[in-house]
Each structure stands twice: as C-alpha cells, then as structure tokens.
Amino acid sequence: MPNPTAAMLVIGDEILSGRTRDANMHHLAGQLTEAGITLAEVRIVSDDHDAIVAALNGLRGMWDTVFTSGGIGPTHDDITADAVAAAFAVTVDVRDDARALLAAHYAKTGSELNDARLRMARIPEGATLIDNPVSVAPGFTLGNVHVMAGVPQVFQAMVASVLPTLMGGAPLLSTSTRIDRGEGDIAGPLGKLASDYDDLSIGSYPFQKDGKFGANIVIRGQDRARLDEATARVAALFA
Amino acid sequence: MPNPTAAMLVIGDEILSGRTRDANMHHLAGQLTEAGITLAEVRIVSDDHDAIVAALNGLRGMWDTVFTSGGIGPTHDDITADAVAAAFAVTVDVRDDARALLAAHYAKTGSELNDARLRMARIPEGATLIDNPVSVAPGFTLGNVHVMAGVPQVFQAMVASVLPTLMGGAPLLSTSTRIDRGEGDIAGPLGKLASDYDDLSIGSYPFQKDGKFGANIVIRGQDRARLDEATARVAALFA
Incomplete structure (x- = not known):
C-alpha cells in the first residue's frame, strides 16, 4: 500500500522576499519521511487572503493531509485563521477554550489579554486545538488541515503534537x-x-x-x- | 504601477524528502527583490511528470514570469524538458545548437558525448537557450518560463544570465x-x-x-x- 501523502503551505512574505531562509519546511520534510508519510508538494504564498484560500483549497483536495505554517499571531498581517475559515466556508470567532488558555497564561506572566492577543483565540468553527507548549497560543486542526505557527520553535513543538495522531506508512x-x-x-x-x-x-x-x-x-x-x-x-x- | 510578478517551480524530491535544504529559492528570492520583481509564489513538486506539468500550467498563467530549477541533467530522473514541452503542448528533441555546445565542450574535456549527455540537448520546440558558463549544458526559455539547473552554482549562473533580460520595477x-x-x-x-x-x-x-x-x-x-x-x-x- 502506498504511504499516505502530505502537503505543506507556507504563508510567508519573509521567505518570498529572500529575507529569511526556510527552516520549517526542511524540518517537516525530515519528520514526515521518518514517519512514513510522503511530502508530495509544498507551496509558499504571500500574506494575502485570496492566495492563501486558493492554495489551501488546491492542496487539501489533492493530498491526504496539509500542514500550514505562519500567520496565526496577534498582528494585523496574521490572517491565516480567517483564510482557513473562508477556505472551508465556516465562521471564525474568539472561542472560549482558546481564550481560557490565553487568559491563564497571561494572568501568570502579568501581561494584559488585550484585543491583539485575543486574535490568537480566533478559531474556525469545528476545529480542534493543537497544543503549543512553547507560547500557549494554540494552532488548530480543521478537516485534514493542521494550522501551525511560523516561529520555528513553536512550529516544531506543534509538529511534535500532531504527528503521533497521524497514521504513517512504513518508514521510508x-x-x-x-x-x-x-x-x-x-x-x-x-x-x-x-x-x-x-x-x-x-x-x-x-x-x-x-x-x-x-x-x-x-x-x-x-x-x-x-x-x-x-x-x-x-x-x-x-x- | 505595480512591480512585475514571478513564481518559482522547484522540481526536487531531495528537498521534499528533507535530504537537502533549499538554497536556490533563497538565492532567487533575493535577486528578484533587488531587481524590483515580486516573487509571488513558490511550488515544490517531486520528480513526477504530471505534477510538473500541472504546477507549471498553474503558475505560468497566474504570474508574469516563472523560473524552474532542477531535472535537466543526463540521468533517468531528469524529466523537466519533457514535462515543460508537454505543458506547452510542443515537441521536444535533441536540437543542433544545443548538441553543438555539448560536442565542443566534451571534445575539449575528452569525455564522450554519449546518449545520456545528449539528453541535455533535448530542447522543446520554440525555446531559446540559456547560457551555462559553469558546465555548458544549457537551460532554456519557452514563453514566460525559464528552465534552469538544480545544482546551485549552475542555477545561480543561469539566473545571472536571465535577469538582465527581464523588465524589473523600482527596486523594493x-x-x-x-x-x-x-x-x-x-x-x-x-x-x-x-x-x-x-x-x-x-x-x-x-x-x-x-x-x-x-x-x-x-x-x-x-x-x-x-x-x-x-x-x-x-x-x-x-x-
């Protein structure tokens, strides 16, 4: 039986401009190969709503699993959650369980859970949260799409959370x-x-x-x- | 006026498997930014005929210029020229000018211009050659697609050959x-x-x-x- 397939969608102006050299793709590629999952395609698009929606809808129909990285922080250019919701045609809003995670974290660190940070609790309807042991703000899984942070330490921690839940094939x-x-x-x-x-x-x-x-x-x-x-x-x- | 746009198609099992970390994309991204051309999308696909054709046809209709890297050497897994020809629905065969370049080079170095090396003279109908000062075997340009080698030194030399022929915008x-x-x-x-x-x-x-x-x-x-x-x-x- 052929191994399951995966694709990755990198949301990253900073890679397309040449400012940053990719690290997350290289990490994920190695982890998937070890797990017996074939990384079949990668796309890198800019921080643009329509580009993210189109790429995601292309990839999630073509491959068993899709991983995204980037664009789930608190700033104005973090638009991934909204784009993923649009791709799946579901609503997106601040969700209580994600808000509770952030509230507990910022209470402990003494930072304010302001409107910007609350953006990180915006989760598309029907998604399940991905644990973020590094900086708490969760990723999420919707259908066959795993939405993860772009900061390499956080990305790697989220990959470690998600991979054991996937069925791999025989290791390559x-x-x-x-x-x-x-x-x-x-x-x-x-x-x-x-x-x-x-x-x-x-x-x-x-x-x-x-x-x-x-x-x-x-x-x-x-x-x-x-x-x-x-x-x-x-x-x-x-x- | 907005800057012209470009996309890159990396043909590379070795990157998807995690064996190699990308260098060509990072190089091209920096060069394009300097030239005032916006790198809008990158796709990485495996050494698979149908995957290359589909990605290329997607990208070349969407962006002003497309650069590809990889798969134009002499071995059985070098299938890019055939895939590009298929994407444009043109024929591909050994072409006299490309053969002459290789023949002169191998005569000088004392290597045989065997069937494998002749594969590198397979050029789609209507393409123009891209100079390869490093190892002679040419890349080629067909329509708005520039087809270049995957070996970083050769890729970089070909980018240097092609870039001055493109109209850039104001540098970013x-x-x-x-x-x-x-x-x-x-x-x-x-x-x-x-x-x-x-x-x-x-x-x-x-x-x-x-x-x-x-x-x-x-x-x-x-x-x-x-x-x-x-x-x-x-x-x-x-x-």
Missing part, C-alpha cells in the same frame, strides 16, 4: 552513495539499473566540488533487503 | 526594526500605523530568544522617504 529508508564521476558517465548504466528496481526510487543529485563533477545516488524504499541489494549494485557498477 | 527597499516586546503588546498600535501607510507593506516577524519574545518589524516599499518616515514612527512608537 534511504541510502546515499557518492560517485566521483560526472552524471553523463553514469546516467546510462544507472537508468538500466533503476528499471530493475521500480519498487525503489533512485535519484541522482549532481554536485560540483573543486572543479570536479560527481553525483550522490540516493535510493529510497521501504524494503531494507531490496535497498541494500540495489545500493551494492550501484557501488559495484561505478567502483 | 526595506527596513527592519527589532522590537524587544511580545507581538501581543505591539500589535494594536502597529496595526493602526499600518493603516496609515497602505502604500507600504508592514510585516511583523516574531522571534523567541533566551526565553524572551520580540519581533522584527519589516517595512517594504519603493519610496525611500515614506519608508524612512514609517520606520521612524515604528521606532518612536516602541521606544
């Missing part, structure tokens, strides 16, 4: 074999070998170092014996 | 102001200030460091005087 195993020859020399024999192993994914990732070309041959699959056999054949082929 | 200027208070404290006044400057984009990017919360307020726009005025007001507001 991989090997990587470095070949110090140009891809043009190895492509022919490698292509033939790949056709013998259509239960595995065999990728060639070229690199250039000190003016020399080489490639890392990455083989991925769920059957350790098949993986080892194919890896040994790659090594023998280009020894 | 930005300022960043670090505020050592939680977003919940600054969101209210910041939102009011943002509504006074709807010609600027004002974003709040929260961070957490040593257990304390803060935010970088990034203001972007094309008018230096307006930008400086808004930045001074932000600094004064939270001094």
Whole structure:
C-alpha cells in the first residue's frame, strides 16, 4: 500500500522576499519521511487572503493531509485563521477554550489579554486545538488541515503534537552513495539499473566540488533487503 | 504601477524528502527583490511528470514570469524538458545548437558525448537557450518560463544570465526594526500605523530568544522617504 501523502503551505512574505531562509519546511520534510508519510508538494504564498484560500483549497483536495505554517499571531498581517475559515466556508470567532488558555497564561506572566492577543483565540468553527507548549497560543486542526505557527520553535513543538495522531506508512529508508564521476558517465548504466528496481526510487543529485563533477545516488524504499541489494549494485557498477 | 510578478517551480524530491535544504529559492528570492520583481509564489513538486506539468500550467498563467530549477541533467530522473514541452503542448528533441555546445565542450574535456549527455540537448520546440558558463549544458526559455539547473552554482549562473533580460520595477527597499516586546503588546498600535501607510507593506516577524519574545518589524516599499518616515514612527512608537 502506498504511504499516505502530505502537503505543506507556507504563508510567508519573509521567505518570498529572500529575507529569511526556510527552516520549517526542511524540518517537516525530515519528520514526515521518518514517519512514513510522503511530502508530495509544498507551496509558499504571500500574506494575502485570496492566495492563501486558493492554495489551501488546491492542496487539501489533492493530498491526504496539509500542514500550514505562519500567520496565526496577534498582528494585523496574521490572517491565516480567517483564510482557513473562508477556505472551508465556516465562521471564525474568539472561542472560549482558546481564550481560557490565553487568559491563564497571561494572568501568570502579568501581561494584559488585550484585543491583539485575543486574535490568537480566533478559531474556525469545528476545529480542534493543537497544543503549543512553547507560547500557549494554540494552532488548530480543521478537516485534514493542521494550522501551525511560523516561529520555528513553536512550529516544531506543534509538529511534535500532531504527528503521533497521524497514521504513517512504513518508514521510508534511504541510502546515499557518492560517485566521483560526472552524471553523463553514469546516467546510462544507472537508468538500466533503476528499471530493475521500480519498487525503489533512485535519484541522482549532481554536485560540483573543486572543479570536479560527481553525483550522490540516493535510493529510497521501504524494503531494507531490496535497498541494500540495489545500493551494492550501484557501488559495484561505478567502483 | 505595480512591480512585475514571478513564481518559482522547484522540481526536487531531495528537498521534499528533507535530504537537502533549499538554497536556490533563497538565492532567487533575493535577486528578484533587488531587481524590483515580486516573487509571488513558490511550488515544490517531486520528480513526477504530471505534477510538473500541472504546477507549471498553474503558475505560468497566474504570474508574469516563472523560473524552474532542477531535472535537466543526463540521468533517468531528469524529466523537466519533457514535462515543460508537454505543458506547452510542443515537441521536444535533441536540437543542433544545443548538441553543438555539448560536442565542443566534451571534445575539449575528452569525455564522450554519449546518449545520456545528449539528453541535455533535448530542447522543446520554440525555446531559446540559456547560457551555462559553469558546465555548458544549457537551460532554456519557452514563453514566460525559464528552465534552469538544480545544482546551485549552475542555477545561480543561469539566473545571472536571465535577469538582465527581464523588465524589473523600482527596486523594493526595506527596513527592519527589532522590537524587544511580545507581538501581543505591539500589535494594536502597529496595526493602526499600518493603516496609515497602505502604500507600504508592514510585516511583523516574531522571534523567541533566551526565553524572551520580540519581533522584527519589516517595512517594504519603493519610496525611500515614506519608508524612512514609517520606520521612524515604528521606532518612536516602541521606544
């Protein structure tokens, strides 16, 4: 049975402008691979209501699960909760359970639960909350969509909360074999070998170092014996 | 007049699996911002023909220019040229000018121009070549789509070849102001200030460091005087 699939929607002007280099996508990709869930597509859109709604509706119909990051804080550019509600055509408002979490937290820290902070308790109708052990303001799950914060520490904590609730497949195993020859020399024999192993994914990732070309041959699959056999054949082929 | 828009399509199993952390997107984002072109959307899809065709056809109709990275080498998993041709419904075959570039290069380096390497001369009908000063095998431009290599050194060289041919807008200027208070404290006044400057984009990017919360307020726009005025007001507001 093929592994379940996932997509990620990054809501991030700061990544599109080049100001910030993505960290959350890289983290989620590694976690999903370990859990046996195939990350099939990522989209990055700007902090724009219509763009978020369109991307989310595209992705949630196409893949088993969607993770979003970003745009659930207290400032004027935090519009993800409203966009998710619009995508699902449900209402969104401050919800008592989320408000109670925030009220308890800010009472303890001595900060005021002002209108801005209350925005973080706006939860679309029908969603369940995602625990945020770092800074309390919750994420939420609606249908097959998990809505999480953009701050990396909070994002990672929310991923850790959500992942155990998902059914994964067999973990995806991989090997990587470095070949110090140009891809043009190895492509022919490698292509033939790949056709013998259509239960595995065999990728060639070229690199250039000190003016020399080489490639890392990455083989991925769920059957350790098949993986080892194919890896040994790659090594023998280009020894 | 609003700046021209661009999108990027990353063809990359290695990024979706978490094996590699993206570098090309971050590079392109910075270059486009400098050139006054708005990177509006990024999609990352796997090395899958149908996924590439669907994403490309989605993006090229939506944005002024599309850049792709990855999948134009000589190995069996390099399927981008065929997918781009399919998206545009044109034929693709080894083309004489691209073959001549490769033949001259491999004659000089003493490598054989074998069938695998010849795959890199497969160019969709009607495309123009993109110069590759690093490793010769060209990228290509078809309609509003620029197809480039995934190896970062080659990708960057191709971006440098293509960018001067594009019409940019006024360069996007930005300022960043670090505020050592939680977003919940600054969101209210910041939102009011943002509504006074709807010609600027004002974003709040929260961070957490040593257990304390803060935010970088990034203001972007094309008018230096307006930008400086808004930045001074932000600094004064939270001094």
